[in-house]
Amino acid sequence: MHGAQKRSTWIMVSPAVALIGVFIFVPMVLTIWLSFHQWSTQTGFGTAEFVGLRNYRDIFGPISVGRDFKRAFSNTAIYTALSVVLILPLSVALGLLVYQSRVAGGNLLRTVLFSTYMVPMIAVALVWSKLYSPTEGPINQILSWVGIGPQPWLSSPDTALVSIVILNVWQQVGYFTVLAIAGLTQIPTTLYEAARIDGANPIQEFFGVTLPLLRRTLLFSAVIAVINAVQVFEPVALITQGGPANATNVLTYHIRRVGIERAQGGLGSAMAVMLMLSLIVVIILIFALARQREERT
Template identity: 35%
Template sequence: MKKSYYNNRKKKARQNRTKGKGARRFKESMTGFLFLLPALLPLLVFWVGPVLYSLWLSFTDWDMMSPEIHFVGLSNYKSLIGQSDFMAVLQNTLVFALGSVIPTILLGLLAALALSSAKKGTRIYRMVMFAPYITPMVAVSIVWSWIFEPRVGILNYVLSFLGIHGLKWIQSRNTAMLSVIIVTVWKQIGWTLLFYLEALQKVPGNLLEAAAIDGAGKVKRFLKITLPMISPTTFFLLIITTINSLQAYDQIQVLTQGGPAGSTRTLLYYYYQEAFESFHTGKASAVAVILVLITVILSLAETKVSRKYIYYE
């Protein structure tokens, strides 16, 4: 009897201690949540709320004018998938993303390699290369629109000296996308340059010296040592430049307005046209949802690939 009595008391004491710990943990969690609440409120109001509202609008036919909103289910998504214009927009987005991301990273890396071996004037070169990035894209695009001008633009003037016939650049559907890509890459090279310069400085010099002693040439040392060591920086730049390419708007608006004949109309610009020119708010919200999904899928795919090819110390 006594043994069972003491066992019951121990069991109850253990249960009380467990309940006490649970209550303390809950109290600590609520205290932490209350401290975070002032920071979370703006996030909920200005980010989570609009995202959820846009998601709901993508299932409606609202035109931004009518007070009535009708639920249409997946009709907006079905109409987008069945449109040849939307398929062309997706293709333009892919071309623009590849055409801007790859050259930006490669040219930024080449510029960083050149500057890392320079002995004098590196600060001036950094400042000159980084200046376009801190310049507003609208101002950059306006200047480049003058450079691309077919009759009096400086670019065709330089080409004429080389014996090359001038191009129409932003006025032709054959070269308009190339023109927008040139402006985008030119603006972002200085940004990637700074990241690569910092990454190159962290490559252990003793590894490079040991490889040189073993007979490895400059190219082999770069491919086997430097490139793997700076791969985290490359991965970071790949993610950010990809997202930036999907969000491109200013340069397209200033240079081409999505033309000629829709040749430079990407997903974000198509969203703008549907929402604020055609007032198809429901359809535009569906475009925005698709854009977010594409961004998430690309980011996850790049992250999965990085686990195999990115070197972390």
């Protein structure tokens, strides 16, 4: 009986395992293999020439390929850090606002917040490109009402990347707010009642009860936010094309530019492998830091 159940289990999961293997593991292994070869994307895999670690030396070297890669890597790191730092506190603040029963229209606010996440990023990018317009954009017009001059937003290297971050935060924060609300619902109300009996004010309740018990939710949110941020592509491709002066040239867009537009498949694969390894390292560090904090408490 046990053997029959085991066979039936494998039969049921085998289609999913096969799809994961075909669409995830096979491309991953192929990308790693190509990263050690010189290969043009305009030819077949049979033309790939083994070059060892040359692609990796090039992307970290002093030549233009290395400089562009390191700039794209830096832009991606800054974009990811800013997105996570903004999204997590905002999601908790909005989650608390929606979760409070005394706030009228909580369900409507929750729906509005989550609806931003349901809008395709392509549509979001196109709309925000109009909002950021230096002349007729609504954002600069609103700023002029309070005496602030027009801002360059996407046309300046100093503000372009931050502008893309704001766009991403607006689109993503609704999803993470729902996660925060889910975490808040798991906190027993008796803990708040006990804190009030001990004389805790709302700020003490937040730092003494809410925030510690939201730790696992915030850990999950941080991991998802990092993964989403490093995959940014549509806003850069549709609005800035990596400019101005490579200020928004993130790794995903740069890999596409090198691997497809320039047909340097080996170099593009090496960059993709480094992106994957960097993401794995960051996620491991997040879990390690979370584990250390739990052990201290």
